[in-house]
Amino acid sequence: MMTLTTFSEKQTDSKVYVYWRVGTKRGGVLDVTLSFEHSDSALIAELYAIQHLLFVELVLGREPGSGNGYRLTVSKGAIKKLALGRSDKKYAFKYSSFLRNRMAGVTIEVSQSKDFLPVLNDSLTEVLTVDSTDIASEVHSINTPTMGQLKITKHAVEQYVSRLSSGKPKNPWLSLVKRLQHPRLCRSLLTDKVRQHKVRKYGTADNIEEWRHPDDEFRFLVLKDGDTRTLVTSYPRC
Missing domain, CATH: 3.30.420 (Nucleotidyltransferase; domain 5)
Known part of the structure; x- marks a missing residue:
């Protein structure tokens, strides 16, 4: 140990x-x-x-x-x-x-x-x-092969756990990080519903990116501010 x-x-x-x-x-x-x-x-x-x-x-x-x-x-x-x-x-x-x-x-x-x-x-x-x-910062940064440096908030981890259909993982942080660090993670298109919601919340959706694994319907919404990306939320999309 x-x-x-x-x-x-x-x-x-x-x-x-x-x-x-x-x-x-x-x-x-x-x-x-x-x-x-x-x-x-x-x-x-x-x-x-x-x-x-x-x-x-x-x-x-x-x-x-x-x-x-x-x-x-x-x-x-x-x-x-x-x-x-x-x-x-x-x-x-x-x-x-x-x-x-x-x-x-x-x-x-x-x-x-x-x-x-x-x-x-x-x-x-x-x-x-x-x-x-x-x-007191509850924001931690990780390095990912596809998105570069990514900030993860405590709130984002809690949302991830609450929306998993397979139940709460033994280590929520590590489970989320492993998904975000997968080398096959790629950009996908925002649905109109998600885009409209983010426009109401942030005033624009131009700085919102959606990422997913090609073989997984779980999506990650990322807020991009210059070279800085922050995980906003995640959810399964059918």
Whole structure:
């Protein structure tokens, strides 16, 4: 099981050191400064650090497609409760949404041990200044062979699951991503009904694309803004 260990140490209500390691020899320190103050800055910063390490730094060697096969050893028990949807820290749910969708199924352990963690003055320190919208973002980007970079919102994942006739997949995020990353995905024509609906909603349908697999009636509607594409919705079309 691939394991990322993090330990957050509060300095002020906006400044936190997050120590991390993978194995016993790789690690570092993130010097996280929040653009706002919060008494639980250590929890918020550790949640952001985990996302940064997993999806930006790729410290586990690749970008996780789900939480299966991964373990997070964290210093705050609230992180485990948030992943299970059982925490009373309601304000933190928006900061931890990635644990319940993109990393659904991840194993989380809580530990206060600092064994093998790097020492602040002896380790490479990365300075991060983050805004609340960065931490609470429920939009994640993936690379696809046909559409290029595609943004996926939490809402789009929920819609995908609700419209599957085969029932809820074990890992909704991974199921959706696998479909979107299929190399045979191609453009298809919007029906008049869909086009009219999008004109009413967005004022135009010229920036709406419909994508599908040639052997599958499930459709994906994508909003194109310049070089940026965002999944709007998905549905089966008979």
